[in-house]
Amino acid sequence: MSFIATHPQAAIDRFAALVDDVRVEFGEEGLMANVERFISAERPEFIWDGRFQEHYLGEWMGDDDGAEGLHCILILSHFRGEFIVASCLVDGDERLHSMTRQCAYGSRAAAGKAFQSAACR
Secondary structure (H helix, E strand, O other): OOOEEEOHHHOOOOHHHHHHHHHHHHOOOOHHHHHHHHHHHHHHHHHHHOEEEEEEEEEOOOOOHHHOOOEEEEEEEEEOOEEEEEEEEEOOOOOEEEEEEEEEEOOHHHHHHHHHHHHOO
């Protein structure tokens, strides 16, 4: 079974909120360096949280013993001014386990086209 789900509540880019949160926590000095540290450590989670469309691709059939019960999801997301198409492995509770591919696009139309063509394979 295949489906495409839409998440309109996630269509807002959360980058500005991240910058504000880091500013409150650590102050102005070195602000963007601190933001970059958070992004490098948590980028897949920011992309996952910013998804506004997803397409269920099926159960993960990898040979990793710890991967039992994971599902492949293709997402269309928005983060830091970019539209991103990414393939993800998630568990049954939709918790992200890994992001196997990320492709960034400058426009929603280009990302949407890439998302649709990958979803139709």
